[in-house]
Amino acid sequence: MKVRLPIDSILAVLWSILLVPPPAMKAQENEIEGFDRPFVFCYLSWEGKVATEKGVAVIRGVDNQGGAGINGKWDIAANAEMTPVLRIKIGPANQASAIVLLLGDSEQRQGRWTFPLPQQATSEFIEIFPKEGASFSEPNAVGDDGGKPDLENLRQVQLIGDWSGAKEVDVEVDAVLMQSPSEEVLNARAAKKARLLAEANQKKQQQESLKARFGKRSQTSPTVQHISMVANDVMAIEIQAGTLIPAEFSKYEPIAGDQKRETKNEQGEIKKVELLRDDQIVGWLIGPDRGWLTTYEQIAGDPLLDFVADKPETYRIKCGDDAESTPTLKPISVGRKSHVNAWAQGPSTVGVRHTLYLRLPKPLTEGKTYRVKFGTLNTRRSEIAFEFRSNKIRSEAVHAHQIGYRPDDPAKQAFLSCWLGTGGVLRLPESMRFSLVDEASGRIVFEGRSERHFPADQPELMARDANFNGTDVARCDFSRFSEPGRYRVVVDGVGCSFPFEIGDHVWQTAFLTQMRGLYHQRSGVELGPPYTDFRKPRDMHPADGYPVTQSKYRSVESGGESFASIVDGDTGEPRAGGWGGYHDAGDWNPRRVTHMKTTMATLEIFELFPDYFAALELNIPKTEGLPDILTEAMFEFQCFERLQQSNGGVGFGIESKGDPLVGEVSWLNGFSSYILAPDYASSWYYSAVAARLARLLKPYNAKRANVIRDSAIRAFQFAEQDYARDKTAGHTAKRDNTWQATDSRNLAALELYRLTGEPDYHDVFLKDSALTDQVPDLFVWGKHVQREQAFIYANLPDGLGEPERKQKAVEAIEVVAQRALQYAEGNAFNVTTCDRGKPQFIGHYTVPDAADLTRAHFLTGDPRYLAGAVRSTQFQSGCNPNNLVYMTGLSTNPVKNVFKLDARRTGQAVPAGLVPYGNIDFQKWHDNGVIWPITWVIGKATVPDAYAWPTHQAYWDLGGWPMLEEYTVDRWAPNVLVWGYLAAREKEMQQ
Template structure:
């Protein structure tokens, strides 16, 4: 990369204090790509002055008619250049069309679309940049480059021995090539094809020129990477790590034959020795080869799995044999030389400082499972090996550290956890998926403090980290069906495409006719005005990083000057190599994420999709549990349970009982001792019992068992819990409800932890709670509550969940309240009859929760 490693050396550029002009207006930031109808949809309003706002509207851009409006909700306060910020949530609105958001003080967003197809073609579009980065033959230029690579250094052969390693991809805007980034990019492209084949088309030949060849373009691109990896690992014992060094930075040029490395047109190719390297003054701190070998093994193994299913005229048997053999030999090299293989510096002290390898070997061990010839016993051994590596690095270290040296922990997402989890039955994945959850929760604790839900640090390549973290959230959701981080996942994705302080997409040319990079740090655009369609630029960095960089000179006036801050800086200017340089590996990672986003409109439910990926002949469906409580029944059966809780209010009781009797539906009621002892509720409880509904305990005094912010911190003792639950059962007994017939216990506030689950079991009861994913449980909120949800919003959330998941509401525990405070005049139970009719028309059957 041109100047990529010039950081932290001195203060050359003196910056202003990043103070926005006082008279700047507020802005609304949205995802310029748009939103899917059933997805989370949130814009962010930010004021550069002391201005505030109270309400916002969604306006049809074709008619200028207001179609939806709400209050803005919680104020998040200062963030970067903004003095006040709000999240504008319009998730409940689902009608496709073109819209803009407008607030009551007059701020207006860019126009955006809501539609099922908003992400269609985006992954394919980003492949344009990958083709443009090709070395050897470059289809964009329709010319060849770097055809004489290269001469060896540090290898078992004499230095300067010629070896054919032409091909692969240039790493960024310079023309260095690294095995570690190329292998990671290759794996992401192959995984995108494996997981989301419908996201890709066939419009190019294997060499990248226009014209179909019967194979998806993403496979052609991945094969370009595989070809080069095989050259860099040509024998069982030889593995090269790097092609070229920072002498590449000697001049700005379109890729052609380099002539400044001292040996004609050849470039140096560095052997992976596992020891420190550097031809000049500076050395890296390499300790082994496993970090590179693991990545190579994984990419070659996955390439073998996908290519062996392709026709013989596309790939011959000898090529497949080499893929399989080299996948195995690379893994062995990783075993023989554990440790980190860092890139070699040249005349400057900068290099890729990779300091971890367990994640790479974990993924490589998992991929060995899929190579032909493994027995059941061998498969079990590979799983055990992968799990051993997984435990060495449960959380990708940048997450816990909130910072990193350049490429210190790479890749930025642990792919091995997702692939390993798929190799276990759904009910046995938790030890692995919890690794993802720990990292996500750490980021969430930072993100929830600001309106952008930004928890990814502003270090170099922050967009690569952002893409990787969004993918980690996606995989966690798919593997567990845990929806609690869905808003964080969407916000992380939205950031890349405009919902950020600068209001820009960070992908060149995507979407068209919006604010995207136009002057990136790229020789293609700077010298020849060539577009770099689909390239993901590095992204914002901390103001402190930017201020200490050498050689940055902005070529044009900063159009984002009002939005720069000490928190983060971004420039669409060729002179800012720290924030605006596109990268090959970051773009490849984004190809995977965009393919997943396109596929979600028709994808299978998260809890079974990962099972299908490993065993298409038998879909494993199980009940779901959280912290010891059953939260969902069998998703293979089209039935659900309506659950109503009651404590101090019972105003909906008669209406609910009447509707259930009319619809001939059995439901479940969990009532506190206070509710049961209230004389005004006695006839209602008796009626519910006569009608055959399940009635169980909800605690006696509706205690809060654990802290809202520290869930593992108990607020009650075991003795207090036991006495309270016993009193609840005594109150049930007065209505003839025996404890042996009411063993299910739904905790107050639906808030509990592992200790409560253990205590419940010890008391002879079983803990249950509602199924997450809808807003039905918010029917108690009142208009003065920042979390208020009206009935239409709640009903839309139920419909949205049912439509976007292949298992719909199967096994659902749908929780509502038997009564609410008088301040809430919009009662959800008044819509119960229509809801039941709607669900019956979709063939759902309603059962008591004990039968779920």
């Protein structure tokens, strides 16, 4: 069988160590490895903790998500039918259920043998054999390439955990042995053979049953949605099986016979109430007295008979008419990607988009019409005509920047790639002809040659070194072209991209859409026409009787929200001002002070280009005398201004005691909310926002600006006293978040210095500033991250700040900008960040971490930084293997099902402007909180195995996967900074 563990890509890298294997150690007869030498490598949880001691591999004090290996030369081909045996001792702390032996050959093929472990500790070494008595010739599993290792040319032995949850391992392994099969082993092999035969018969019966049920074509049969090419001899056929029927939201009208089924948590509290009607679950009852009904979603349509789809003989392709004399093309092979794209919440059934890749015996001819026949495959239509015109037929393989470009953007690129699922790598030639075609007229306006710049076996230099594409990638550069219009990228013999625009307002459109996202996250107010088609009643407002009370809990005590501590600290004191701000994410709480990172980004970009942004219309309720962009900033700020206490202190925000109850919407939220107690970290950050806002608001409303100015000063004074008290008590030195708090202090002091001109604030700023170092490094995670502060300092007006330190700030910003450019060059799609170790999740792919580049360009005018900033937006804007724009409501092919409960539970389309967390490197991040939808929802329907999907393709647009599809509004700040800059930059700054 073929499996993929979450460590497979790590194992591939480890094979680079094999180039010069050490000489084989002298071993006892029938012994493969006696562990008389140290491990060459250990990785993940075993790194630095697992070792060999006196001829024994000691694996203790680690979990089962790691491994260790030894290199050498082994030839066991003569013993292929023998069984591997581990001589092992089980320690008292062991919780692991199995250990895996991995043997790899010189061509990186690998076999795996799983050894079940006794449940009890053993006082002596015992010998255990692998599951089902597996022989060397028939391992329990093989590696990702599907090939068994060459037993004559083995080069590596590994012991690895079985990855079945983070379970403690406590074992000692004395040796890996070869033994002739005992009677017990032979019986186990016979049992396996019988099991496989029974499974084959059962599978055949199941397939016959599925054929009988779904094999006849009907209106519910899967639909062929698109036929295209990904190479001139590889046809791609997209078939949709199952579509989503949305939820309906209404007042609950009881019917005789209705039943209510309650589910409670461990504390006996009601978690959900389901309505049963005629013994069928209708949906969830929510709200006061369970008076509202949200129906279950459903999937309509038949499944695809994938076992028929996988057979090359299913398909026939004829050119022109159907005459007997017309040659028939018969596919050589079929690759498949089955991608779940609909998830019915409630029943957890799924719809699937299957993409079939037919490798043909010869290339198709441009301009010819072909008849694609589907044989016994249960598609709604038995055949479809396909006219092969590269300039007309969109290809999955051609990735274009769907936001588009300004005519004077110095970098314009598209990309070419396609991972064929079970078909593997699509090899690309070194160069291919491409062109830009005017969408309306078909006129060719630009021609060039692609460059294969990232082959499938080239590692990308990101948080870890690995190839995250699973296939070759080529780029098509048309930076010299600047004629406004609407275009497609056409690759000869392949196809064309989604359309995109080159025009003056493309970045403004993107920026405005992001601002719509902020509006759609507003809490405590009604949303609806004329400002949006998305409807939400006023929610979580104390004036409506919703309970909001003060808690004594301070977030600095644990670094964030602690649900139990917040509730335990409830004083019962009502807080009438506890409303507003932005819903945190797809649900509604917390509303936290750090959400104002996006507010700070809005104010920064407004300050750089005040005339441009003051003129923008955001389609939001107006504030008399204020530009819309300041009105939006004020809406968020005022939430925390209302929370400020008389002593000046501001808490982390507003929180509930946990995530929403199942089926709920924000305006029928069943949990009370609590306002966290003031603390120094939150107060410093609030002070920074207030100081910047007061300064920028003053030309429009001096009186209101002075009130906010006073609020900023009082918050800073409180924070200084609060911090001093905790520091004296010894608390701050023990808190992991103290460095982030002092970064906020640094920011607040600088903003107050900019606001007031008082030198005392400058002195406080210098206490924690990286700019006091001889060679400042603005990004040292765990110590300080002060990129924003350096930019503020560099832009201080004459008379404020020290000229030499301003120059040092500019130079420091250029250093992190150059790091960002270097990072971008190390991956196929120019994903950008200055942080080489930045985890590949939670927005890494969906927002451009490139404010260092726009800031460096603003300060220096160097066109390299502007070009890098434009390239940083590529992946998020459609230049990715899924051809997705990672923002709802933007461009031609945006994500549609971002996790937003108020939309999902009411059957509404997700509103515009929401950006999901996006792709995750599942090889690195695979705990249950991340991957549970794979386990419980999409796993069985996904082909290849979900863990085998390359990271850059591994995104599912479903609306129910929090770590993939949710968001938090502060993560959108890079869009505001980078898109805003690209939209508003002055023409005289362009090269």
